[in-house]
Every structure is written in structure tokens, then in C-alpha cells.
Amino acid sequence: MKGDLESMDESGPRQAEEAALLGVIERMAGDLALAEEPARFIAALEAGRPSGGDDPE
Amino acid sequence: MTDWTLEGLAAAIRAGKISPVEATRDCLARIDRLDGGLRAFIAVDQAGALETARRLEAEQGRGAWRGPLHGVPLAFKDLCFIRGLPTSCGTRTAEYFLAEGDCTVVARLAAAGAVTLGKLNMSELAMGPFGDNAHHGHARNPWRTGHCPGGSSSGSAVAVAAGLALGAVGSDTGGSIRLPAAACGIVGLKPTYGRVSRAGAMPLSWSNDHVGPMARTVRDCALLLQVMAGPDALDATASPAPVPDYVAALDGRVAGLRVGVVENYFFQGIDAEMEAGVRRAADVIAQLGARVSELQVPDPRTMSDVTNIVSRSEASTIHARLLRERPHELQPVVRARLELGMHIPAYDYLQALRLRARLTRGFIAQVFAEVDVLVAPVIPEPAPPLAHATLGPVHELVARQGRFSRLTRPFNGLGLPALSVPCGFSSTGLPLAFQIVGRPFDEATVLRLGDAYQHATDWHLQRPPLS
Numbered sequence: 001m002k003g004d005l006e007s008m009d010e011s012g013p014r015q016a017e018e019a020a021l022l023g024v025i026e027r028m029a030g031d032l033a034l035a036e037e038p039a040r041f042i043a044a045l046e047a048g049r050p051s052g053g054d055d056p057e
Numbered sequence: 058m059t060d061w062t063l064e065g066l067a068a069a070i071r072a073g074k075i076s077p078v079e080a081t082r083d084c085l086a087r088i089d090r091l092d093g094g095l096r097a098f099i100a101v102d103q104a105g106a107l108e109t110a111r112r113l114e115a116e117q118g119r120g121a122w123r124g125p126l127h128g129v130p131l132a133f134k135d136l137c138f139i140r141g142l143p144t145s146c147g148t149r150t151a152e153y154f155l156a157e158g159d160c161t162v163v164a165r166l167a168a169a170g171a172v173t174l175g176k177l178n179m180s181e182l183a184m185g186p187f188g189d190n191a192h193h194g195h196a197r198n199p200w201r202t203g204h205c206p207g208g209s210s211s212g213s214a215v216a217v218a219a220g221l222a223l224g225a226v227g228s229d230t231g232g233s234i235r236l237p238a239a240a241c242g243i244v245g246l247k248p249t250y251g252r253v254s255r256a257g258a259m260p261l262s263w264s265n266d267h268v269g270p271m272a273r274t275v276r277d278c279a280l281l282l283q284v285m286a287g288p289d290a291l292d293a294t295a296s297p298a299p300v301p302d303y304v305a306a307l308d309g310r311v312a313g314l315r316v317g318v319v320e321n322y323f324f325q326g327i328d329a330e331m332e333a334g335v336r337r338a339a340d341v342i343a344q345l346g347a348r349v350s351e352l353q354v355p356d357p358r359t360m361s362d363v364t365n366i367v368s369r370s371e372a373s374t375i376h377a378r379l380l381r382e383r384p385h386e387l388q389p390v391v392r393a394r395l396e397l398g399m400h401i402p403a404y405d406y407l408q409a410l411r412l413r414a415r416l417t418r419g420f421i422a423q424v425f426a427e428v429d430v431l432v433a434p435v436i437p438e439p440a441p442p443l444a445h446a447t448l449g450p451v452h453e454l455v456a457r458q459g460r461f462s463r464l465t466r467p468f469n470g471l472g473l474p475a476l477s478v479p480c481g482f483s484s485t486g487l488p489l490a491f492q493i494v495g496r497p498f499d500e501a502t503v504l505r506l507g508d509a510y511q512h513a514t515d516w517h518l519q520r521p522p523l524s
Contacts, residue, residue, distance in 0.1 A: 021362055
């Protein structure tokens with residue numbers, strides 16, 4: 001599919017954007033813990049819920 | 058009726074001061090008069106709206122009440138599937154999206170008594186922060202019709218700002234509720250990921266999609282959220298957590314609330330009037346008794362990039378058939394964004410999802426140890442001219458879109474509740490806005506602060522200069 005969709009006049013900027021976007025993976029993903037997994041996002045939200053009783057004074 | 062809030066209209070209907078049919082006719086007449094220029098609607102369901110209103114009026118005559126929205130006219134972004142109405146999702150194809158049943162939030166609002174006026178304009182496939190749409194006509198900002206309404210829930214914001222509907226539903230994958238709300242001077246809430254079901258709404262990115270309310274006041278958004286929120290067997294990501302009483306939470310008690318004004322990233326390179334407006338809003342919040350401080354948060358650029366990788370990959374996967382079989386039907390900038398998603402390797406997509414989990418955990422632990430809510434700008438400048446959104450080479454348009462949504466996108470990746478609230482006007486008469494961001498599932502505190510701010514200011518009472 002990639003070849004079919006390639007647009008010659010925009011492929012240069014697209015590749016630059018792609019490289020810039022994926023740079024974050026290069027920089028940040030190297031030291032992810034083996035146990036890290038996508039579902040821990042939901043767990044983080046659930047764990048971060050207000051505990052009740054934390055109303056302002 | 059154009060000055061009424063949703064809550065005020067609901068109370069007036071209940072008190073017999075205005076009937077559901079009168080309220081619906083009033084909105085339909087205003088749509089008929091103004092929407093040719095504003096293009097907020099893709100489809101107006103005049104017959105269906107009046108039929109529903111008559112039924113509700115008959116029920117009222119028998120003393121039967123559906124719920125808190127009995128007889129209140131609402132409208133829905135054209136990615137909410139509603140039986141009997143086409144769902145184009147802003148594409149050229151009238152019935153692009155089909156679901157097994159009515160969109161859950163629409164069904165819940167209807168069950169609470171809402172009248173459906175029709176389906177609202179949007180950026181094609183919900184991809185585009187400016188709200189332009191070459192297929193259905195560009196929605197227009199009611200404050201200055203040559204300017205963008207913001208997107209992708211463009212019609213939702215325009216309809217509410219122009220008084221064509223008392224409230225609307227939008228969706229937000231990278232800012233698509235908050236951007237148009239900010240550009241059009243209304244209130245928009247992106248709830249916590251999982252707080253509101255997305256069943257029956259066209260997916261763009263199942264990891265980042267949020268459905269939420271849009272209205273003129275924070276209080277009206279709370280009322281809508283009350284009806285919309287909660288578990289749903291049709292959406293596995295909908296949280297089973299109980300729904301608090303959001304309206305009761307609007308008690309004005311913000312004294313002592315710890316409010317952090319985010320100093321890194323969010324004010325960099327933004328328009329001077331926008332920055333001044335947001336900082337004045339923070340001053341008002343301080344005068345209400347909140348403990349306002351400046352705060353640095355973990356670099357939002359990382360989460361923004363991670364969110365982009367995930368959204369692009371999922372959007373390309375979801376809309377692959379359209380992209381493969383009828384790419385010529387897509388606006389060039391939408392096609393380009395989808396094409397990029399096809400080039401992201403599975404490795405990077407999965408690492409992005411793993412990074413998102415770690416970044417979210419770290420952000421919540423670090424930030425909410427120091428403050429209860431964050432305050433930041435929503436859009437980097439007042440709504441730009443429409444020509445700014447639509448002219449230029451595709452790669453420039455893509456970059457421009459990325460810059461305009463850079464202040465909202467990080468909170469989609471983080472999944473946190475974020476409320477856009479109007480906070481003034483530019484020297485050219487365009488709305489300014491700030492966003493309040495809270496802990497996961499703490500919409501109550503976010504709404505409480507927004508409501509207290511609106512009690513202390515009158516920006517939400519201003520009306521666009523429409524004849």
C-alpha cells in the first residue's frame with residue numbers, strides 16, 4: 001500500500017515529518033522497563049483518581 | 058430565547074413558561090435565518106425535531122418528565138450515529154459511518170428529554186484544528202465570519218455560540234472540542250479518557266478519542282456531562298467508576314484550591330493578547346481564594362509526539378479502506394496525514410503506547426502532588442482567518458495544524474479532563490480562552506473552578522454580532 005499512496009511532490013516533507021515524529025521513540029523508549037505495557041495507561045488513570053475527602057478548605 | 062442557558066430553558070419548560078415545541082421552533086427559525094452563512098449544520102432534521110418536541114409536549118401535558126433536558130434542543134457532531142440520519146463524518150460520503158445502534162451519548166441525552174435538531178459540521182474525518190471543510194462548506198466563526206471556527210467540532214461550537222442550539226456534543230482526539238470552543242467563545246469539556254462512552258461515534262484513534270459536551274456555560278456542560286457519563290457495555294474503555302453529582306459540585310468553593318499556571322511550553326511563542334488574557338484569568342482565580350502558583354510540568358512535547366504517533370497509526374488503520382479505494386475524495390491535507398500513518402512501523406506505534414503509560418504515570422505523580430488543577434492557554438492565537446487555514450502547500454498546512462493544536466494534544470495522550478473556558482476578547486473582537494486541567498476522573502473540581510470563574514466574570518454573557 002505504501003507505494004500506491006506515495007505522492008512524489010509531498011514525499012520529502014512527509015519523510016521529514018515522519019523522522020521528526022519517530023525521533024521521540026529513539027530518544028525515550030530505550031530504557032522502558034520490560035514490564036511496561038499499554039494497559040498501564042488505564043491503570044495510571046484509575047490510580048490517579050481523587051480519593052474523596054480532598055476538597056479544598 | 059437566544060440568551061437562555063440550557064439549564065434556564067429546561068427550568069422554563071418545566072415551569073410551563075415555554076413549551077418544547079416553541080423552543081424547538083425558535084431554534085429551527087434561527088437556523089433557517091443564520092445557518093446559510095454560518096454553515097454549522099450538515100443536516101437539519103426539522104420534521105424529526107418537531108415530532109419529538111410534540112411528543113415531549115404531550116408527555117408534559119400528562120405530567121410525565123423524561124429527565125433534566127425535557128424539551129431542550131441539542132445538536133450533534135456529524136460523527137455520532139443516529140438512526141434515520143446520515144453520518145458523513147465530514148466526508149463526501151453521506152453515510153460514511155454506520156453503527157449497530159444509536160450513539161450512546163445521543164441516546165442518553167434523548168432519554169433525558171433532549172430534542173435532536175440535526176447533525177453538525179466538522180473537519181473531514183475529525184482531522185483538522187481549524188474547522189474548514191471543502192465538502193460541506195467551511196463553518197464560520199460567528200464573531201468574525203472570515204475567521205476559522207476551530208475544529209474539528211466546528212459546527213458544534215458555531216451552533217452553540219450563535220444560539221442555534223442550547224448545547225452540542227463534540228469529540229476530541231487532539232483538541233477537537235477545546236479548540237473550537239476557545240475559538241468561538243464557548244465552553245467545551247474533554248472528559249477523562251473512559252469517563253464518557255464513545256460507542257456509536259466514529260473512531261479516529263481509539264486510544265485518544267474522547268466525547269464531551271459543549272455549551273455556553275460551565276454549568277450547562279456539567280448538566281450535559283451528568284447525563285452523558287458512566288459505564289457502557291458497548292464501549293470496553295468506558296470506566297465502571299460511579300458518576301459523581303457534577304451539578305452539585307458547583308458550589309463555588311475554590312478557596313485553598315491549588316492552581317498551577319504552567320510556565321514551560323504553553324506560553325512559548327503564543328500571541329501577546331492571548332497570554333495576557335490567560336494570565337488575567339489566573340489573577341481572577343487567585344482573587345477567588347485559590348492558591349495560584351507558577352509550575353513546570355514534564356516536557357509536554359514528548360507526550361505530544363507520542364500522541365501523534367498513536368493517533369496517526371490508528372487513524373490510518375481505521376480509515377484504510379477510504380484511503381486505499383477513494384483517496385481522491387479526501388482533502389489533500391487529510392490524505393497526507395493519513396498517508397503518514399501508513400509509514401509508522403508497528404515497533405514505533407507499540408513503543409509509543411508503552412511510553413504513554415510511563416509518561417502518564419509520571420505526570421500524574423509529579424504534577425498532582427503539587428497542585429489540584431493546571432491552568433494554560435488552549436489556542437496559541439485568536440482564531441486565524443480562514444484563508445490561513447486553507448492556503449499553501451500540504452506540508453505547510455500540516456505543520457500549521459500541528460502548531461495550532463499543540464497546546465491541547467498533550468492532554469489527550471495523558472487522558473486528563475480539560476475544560477476550555479472563554480476569558481476575554483482580542484482587540485479584533487475574537488475570543489480568548491484558557492483551559493483547566495485536572496486529575497483523572499476529577500471533572501467535578503475542574504467544573505467547580507470554571508463555574509466559579511464564570512460567576513466572577515461576564516465573558517460568557519457576550520454574544521456575537523449576528524443580526
